[in-house]
Amino acid sequence: MTTHRLLARQIRQATDESGQVDLTRLGELVSAAYEESDGDRRRTDRAIKLMIEELEQTHKRAEQDLLRAREFLDSIIENIPIAVFAKDAKDSRYILLNRAGEDYYGIPREEMLGRTPEQIFPDDIARVVSEQDRRVVDSGTPMFLEGHVLEVGVKGHDRVVNSRKLLIRDSNGAAQYLVGVIEDVTERITNEARISHLAHHDALTDLPNRSAFNAALDERLERAQEASTSFAVLSLDLDRFKDVNDVFGHPVGDMMMRAAADRLVAEADCAFVARIGGDEFMILMPDDIRREDVLSLAERLVETIGKELEVDDYLSHVGLSVGIAVYPDDGVDAATLLANADSALYRAKREGRARVCFFETAMDRELRDRRLLQHDLRHALEQNQFQVYFQPQARMDGEIIGFEALLRWNHPMRGFVPPDQFIPLAEENGQIIEIGEWVLREACREAASWPRPLQVAVNLSPIQFQAGDLERSIHQILLETGLAPMRLEVEITEGVLIGDFTRALNLLRRLKALGIRIAMDDFGTGYSSLSYLQSFPFDKIKIDRSFILNLEATPQSAEIVRAVLSLAHALHIPVVAEGVETEAQRAFLEREACEEMQGYLIGRPEPIEQYSNLIGINVERRRYA
Amino acid sequence: MNGTELLAGLTELLGPNLPVTGGLAGDGAQFEQTLVGADGEPLQNRVAAVGFYGNSFRFTHGCAGGWDVFGPRRKVTKSNGPVVEELDGSPPLDLYTRYLGEEEVAAMPGSGLAFPLRIHDESEPDRQIVRSVFAVDHSARTLTFAADIPEGCTAQLMRANFDSLAAGAGEAGRQARRALADEIAGDKLAILVSCTGRRKVMGQRTQDELDAVAAELGDDVTRIGFYSYGEIAPPVASGRCELHNQTMTVTMIAEAAA
Numbered sequence: 009m010t011t012h013r014l015l016a017r018q019i020r021q022a023t024d025e026s027g028q029v030d031l032t033r034l035g036e037l038v039s040a041a042y043e044e045s046d047g048d049r050r051r052t053d054r055a056i057k058l059m060i061e062e063l064e065q066t067h068k069r070a071e072q073d074l075l076r077a078r079e080f081l082d083s084i085i086e087n088i089p090i091a092v093f094a095k096d097a098k099d100s101r102y103i104l105l106n107r108a109g110e111d112y113y114g115i116p117r118e119e120m121l122g123r124t125p126e127q128i129f130p131d132d133i134a135r136v137v138s139e140q141d142r143r144v145v146d147s148g149t150p151m152f153l154e155g156h157v158l159e160v161g162v163k164g165h166d167r168v169v170n171s172r173k174l175l176i177r178d179s180n181g182a183a184q185y186l187v188g189v190i191e192d193v194t195e196r197i198t199n200e201a202r203i204s205h206l207a208h209h210d211a212l213t214d215l216p217n218r219s220a221f222n223a224a225l226d227e228r229l230e231r232a233q234e235a236s237t238s239f240a241v242l243s244l245d246l247d248r249f250k251d252v253n254d255v256f257g258h259p260v261g262d263m264m265m266r267a268a269a270d271r272l273v274a275e276a277d278c279a280f281v282a283r284i285g286g287d288e289f290m291i292l293m294p295d296d297i298r299r300e301d302v303l304s305l306a307e308r309l310v311e312t313i314g315k316e317l318e319v320d321d322y323l324s325h326v327g328l329s330v331g332i333a334v335y336p337d338d339g340v341d342a343a344t345l346l347a348n349a350d351s352a353l354y355r356a357k358r359e360g361r362a363r364v365c366f367f368e369t370a371m372d373r374e375l376r377d378r379r380l381l382q383h384d385l386r387h388a389l390e391q392n393q394f395q396v397y398f399q400p401q402a403r404m405d406g407e408i409i410g411f412e413a414l415l416r417w418n419h420p421m422r423g424f425v426p427p428d429q430f431i432p433l434a435e436e437n438g439q440i441i442e443i444g445e446w447v448l449r450e451a452c453r454e455a456a457s458w459p460r461p462l463q464v465a466v467n468l469s470p471i472q473f474q475a476g477d478l479e480r481s482i483h484q485i486l487l488e489t490g491l492a493p494m495r496l497e498v499e500i501t502e503g504v505l506i507g508d509f510t511r512a513l514n515l516l517r518r519l520k521a522l523g524i525r526i527a528m529d530d531f532g533t534g535y536s537s538l539s540y541l542q543s544f545p546f547d548k549i550k551i552d553r554s555f556i557l558n559l560e561a562t563p564q565s566a567e568i569v570r571a572v573l574s575l576a577h578a579l580h581i582p583v584v585a586e587g588v589e590t591e592a593q594r595a596f597l598e599r600e601a602c603e604e605m606q607g608y609l610i611g612r613p614e615p616i617e618q619y620s621n622l623i624g625i626n627v628e629r630r631r632y633a
Numbered sequence: 634m635n636g637t638e639l640l641a642g643l644t645e646l647l648g649p650n651l652p653v654t655g656g657l658a659g660d661g662a663q664f665e666q667t668l669v670g671a672d673g674e675p676l677q678n679r680v681a682a683v684g685f686y687g688n689s690f691r692f693t694h695g696c697a698g699g700w701d702v703f704g705p706r707r708k709v710t711k712s713n714g715p716v717v718e719e720l721d722g723s724p725p726l727d728l729y730t731r732y733l734g735e736e737e738v739a740a741m742p743g744s745g746l747a748f749p750l751r752i753h754d755e756s757e758p759d760r761q762i763v764r765s766v767f768a769v770d771h772s773a774r775t776l777t778f779a780a781d782i783p784e785g786c787t788a789q790l791m792r793a794n795f796d797s798l799a800a801g802a803g804e805a806g807r808q809a810r811r812a813l814a815d816e817i818a819g820d821k822l823a824i825l826v827s828c829t830g831r832r833k834v835m836g837q838r839t840q841d842e843l844d845a846v847a848a849e850l851g852d853d854v855t856r857i858g859f860y861s862y863g864e865i866a867p868p869v870a871s872g873r874c875e876l877h878n879q880t881m882t883v884t885m886i887a888e889a890a891a
Contacts, residue, residue: 017840037837044836048794051733051747055792058731059704066705 014041091190097175097183100124100141112169112190140173145183150174155197168194210283212262213269221282221290225342228292232335237295240302240334242279243349244272246287246313247327247361254507256322263319268326271312276305290349299334299366306330306364314362327362329353338367351375382433384419389443393418396450397613400622401465401584401606404598408622410463410497412606413451414613415443431469440469445481452489452496454616459624463495465527470503479518486522493523499550501529505540516544527584532572541579548604549576553587556607559596566596573600635715636863636876637780639680644874653874654694654884655682656826656861657779662743662833664767667862691817691887695808696866698763698880699801700791702751709752712784715767716777720788724774729766732790741769742776746830749879750778753787763791765830765878767862779863779878791879795838798831802842802881806849809883821887823850825858828879832860846883854885 011019018041022034085092085104091112094104101124105117113120115128125134125141144151151173157166169190176185208220216224225241232239246268253261265287272289273281280292293302313328331353339345348367354375356365388394395418398411417425434440448466455464472478486493498519505512520526527548528540532555541549551572558565569585576583585597588607597605611619620626636657643653658667671681685692707728711719720728729745730738737744745766752762768777782788793801809823825846832839847856864882867874 013841014837018837041837044838048834051737052792052794054734055703055732055748055790062705 090192091188093188095141095186095188097145097186100138100186102128103185109190112192141186144173144175144186148175148183155193166194167192168197213266213283215269215273215289216280216282218282218284221280221284221292222342224280224282224292225345229335229340229342232295233340235295238335238337239295240293240297240299240332241345241349242291242293242302242306242309243331243333243346243353244289244291244309245329245353245357246289247329247357249287249326251506252324252326256324260319260322264317264322264324264326267317267319268313272309275308275312279305290346302332302334303364303366306332310362310364329356329361330364331356331367332364333367347375378433381425381430382437385417385430385433385439386437388417388419389439389446391420393420394443394446395615396447396454398454398464398616398619399606399613400611400619401463401604402610403604404594404602406610408462408610409604410465410495411455411616411619412465412467412499412613413447413454414467415447416613435469435471438471438475440471441475444469444472445485448482449485449489452485452491455495456489456491460622461492461495462623463497463525464491465497465499467499467529468504470501470507473500473504473512473515474507478515479522482519482524483522486524494525497525497527497547499527499529502534502537502540506535509543513544520545532568538575541575541581546581548582548584550584550586550606551602553607556585556587556593556597557589559593569597569602570600573602577601635780636865637715640865640874640876643682649873652692652694652867654824654826654866654882656859656865656882657863657876659829659860659862661860662746662829664742685886687888689889691813691885691889693809693812693885694866695805695810695812695883696864696868696877696880697801697804697808698793698877699797699799699804700749700751700763700793700879701797702789702791704790706753706787706789709782709784709786709788712782714781715779716770716775717782717788718773718775725776726769726771726774728790729776742766743833745769745776746828746833746879747792749791749830750782750788751791752782753789754783755786756783761868763878763880765828780876793834795835795841798835799838799841799845802827802831803845803849805881805883806846809885810850810854813885813887817887817889819888819890821854821885823854823856823858824884824886825856826861826864826882826884827858828864828877828881829860829862830879831881842881846881850883850885 015038018034018037019029021037022030024030086106088106089108091109092104092106093102093109095102101122102120103122105113105120110117120128125137128134129137140151151171153171155168155170157168170193171188171190173186173188175183176187178184208216208223210217228239231237246265249261249265249268252264256264269281269283269289272291276291278294282290282292284290293305310328310330313326317324317326331349331351333339333345333349333352335345338348351374352365352367356363359365395416397414397416399414400408401410401412402408415427415431417427417430419425431440434443451464451466455462468478482496482498485491486496500516504516516526525547526544527550528546529550530552531549532552549572551569555565555569555572559569573583582603584604584606585593585602586606588594588597588605588609590609593607594605594609616623639657640653647653658669660667666677668675668677669679669681670676671679707720709717709720710722711717717725719725726738726741729741729748732748733741733744749763749765752764754760754762764778764780764782766776767779769775770777806823813821823846825843827842831842835842843856850856864877864880865874866877866880866882866884868877
């Protein structure tokens with residue numbers, strides 16, 4: 009038996025020099041060694057036990073973490089609003105299906121999991137599904153089917169889906185799972201269709217819009233060029249539609265617009281009708297229609313729109329003007345055809361509305377000329393091309409009481425441009441505000457310089473009422489020129505009152521408060537609504553020249569003049585007759601107790617120098633002063 | 634006393650290529666005061682160093698522990714220099730209390746020497762660092778180690794038995810002896826620096842580790858040494874001087890024939 013080396017060492021330590029073993033000492037050493045061993049064993053046991061506990065806890069924590077991660081992923085897959093499934097790659101047995109998947113197939117997952125397509129679906133569908141599965145597994149390429157109708161389940165038939173299938177391999181590269189997702193895109197596709205429809209249609213009438221029309225025209229041009237066919241483009245504009253909106257308000261206006269569009273579509277039948285702007289439409293006629301047939305359709309359109317429109321007990325009359333351009337005679341490209349249809353339309357409107365005009369080359373010239381004039385007009389004021397002429401106004405006995413200031417444009421190349429040509433142009437681009445202010449200032453300055461305190465009348469455009477600060481500007485001009493307010497008379501037409509009636513009325517009241525006088529111009533034409541006379545105390549009514557000119561020719565004119573005069577007298581409003589040219593006219597008006605007159609009989613519009621004597625300047629003195 | 638700082642100071646002056654071996658003085662496992670003598674009365678707060686040079690001078694060293702890791706890896710979630718404040722979010726003293734039992738914890742830090750920590754720093758994955766407890770704060774329940782323990786590194790408890798420690802010491806002796814390439818006939822000296830912790834664990838078996846070193850070095854080597862609170866030697870792999878805990882460090886000095 010070999011002695012343990014520790015015991016050998018202990019015996020050595022307990023042995024004295026003589027070789028005597030001290031048993032007590034040895035006992036102590038052995039006992040201490042046992043203690044040490046016991047301590048070491050206890051520590052070791054304890055460490056092992058704790059280590060096992062700790063490792064178990066760590067393991068449990070790891071398991072819980074894993075479980076939580078799994079629950080997290082499961083809840084995402086379960087709640088994702090896209091059908092998700094997984095199958096065994098070998099036999100297409102379903103091994104996972106989420107809630108959206110159950111909804112799609114209309115089958116609870118208990119009836120799908122663990123089963124093959126053949127055990128779940130009817131034969132024909134199972135065959136398709138299995139074939140797709142085999143294809144994905146064999147090729148390893150994902151399958152993507154876009155926008156197809158779901159082939160199975162309760163939600164099929166009317167639902168459109170995007171579906172994908174892809175293969176998942178294990179770590180050795182062997183086919184393991186087939187994962188599929190099926191996304192319901194029915195709403196998206198419906199939305200896309202609606203957006204696309206909105207992009208190409210007018211929201212109010214649901215007719216094709218401008219961009220759809222342009223596309224259709226381009227397509228038509230291409231086809232016509234290839235097939236050598238001809239076709240007509242119609243440009244349509246509803247006359248006086250703005251008045252409908254102004255009078256009845258936009259909700260009614262919208263209904264009227266829809267009714268008008270419906271009539272156009274019904275009448276135009278097989279043509280392409282588009283609404284391209286507020287009250288503008290375009291029509292593309294079918295190929296190779298004869299001119300007279302195009303014309304007769306256009307006339308039918310004018311007729312049908314001309315009939316009274318009735319919407320919700322509101323009655324309205326609108327008209328239709330039509331301009332026609334024909335491919336290839338009037339243009340071979342879209343821009344030319346459209347421009348020429350527009351210039352035909354412009355002429356139709358100018359010729360009195362509710363008309364149909366074919367494009368003619370002369371029209372093209374007219375339109376260009378009009379643009380040129382508008383261009384020149386922009387510089388007319390700064391280049392001092394405007395002048396103010398004055399036409400005298402008198403009592404029936406011939407006594408001069410004042411002048412109407414009238415704007416004249418002396419164009420350096422064209423000479424005098426008629427006001428009815430350039431005033432509408434100035435109104436179109438808003439220049440009338442600046443020009444009108446200039447006229448007012450010139451007229452007031454001139455009148456203020458007259459020795460005799462005669463009246464001066466100035467015309468105001470409806471545009472001046474709508475924009476700019478008319479009240480402040482008139483007040484400023486009166487202060488500047490020093491003209492007494494009561495010597496100034498402004499003439500307005502009923503156009504001022506159509507539109508925002510309340511605003512116009514307030515402005516008139518404020519103008520009147522400045523001390524100036526307000527006259528109603530061109531009375532008897534237009535609507536001549538008697539309510540205007542009731543709503544505002546006009547200082548004067550001017551009977552339109554057309555009635556005076558026809559006094560002798562048509563008995564109706566005399567009756568109208570008589571009626572206006574008696575109406576005005578009943579309201580205690582003095583009347584001025586315009587366009588008095590003959591003594592007979594004057595005599596008639598005097599008999600009917602008309603208060604004042606204006607016309608060639610008294611004097612034409614002239615530079616004020618021509619009327620020096622009337623304003624109280626001695627001609628000789630002025631000439632030599 | 635922060636051993637890492639001491640070593641950093643030495644290396645800064647001597648440069649990285651001059652090997653330094655030795656150890657920090659110990660006082661049994663009292664952790665009260667340590668003394669160093671150099672040309673006079675032993676005193677506290679002292680460093681003694683002896684330099685050798687010459688063509689025939691030979692110098693080798695070996696360093697090994699014999700400890701094994703056990704239990705889960707733990708994260709140093711909070712530390713401040715050598716003070717570990719949290720392991721896996723809990724005070725480190727709680728861990729030692731569990732492993733040592735209430736009775737032995739009272740004898741900390743001495744009793745803590747039975748369970749050093751293996752430190753694994755992600756930024757230096759090859760460095761094998763073993764640290765043992767040098768001080769305890771019972772109120773804060775923190776532990777202070779012999780050198781810095783960076784926050785975020787991993788710590789794992791280590792343990793040993795009498796035989797593995799003796800085998801570790803033998804390994805250190807073998808390394809030193811083998812490094813002495815040529816056979817030298819003259820006198821050879823081995824300086825053995827062993828950690829106090831080892832002696833604490835081994836008790837009467839301490840002689841076993843000395844016997845193991847002696848068996849590896851052979852009869853012709855004179856052995857001297859002391860028990861330390863930290864051993865200084867370049868590990869075989871890196872060559873850079875390192876502070877170790879819980880190792881046997883053997884330094885051999887010899888003179889070859891002129």
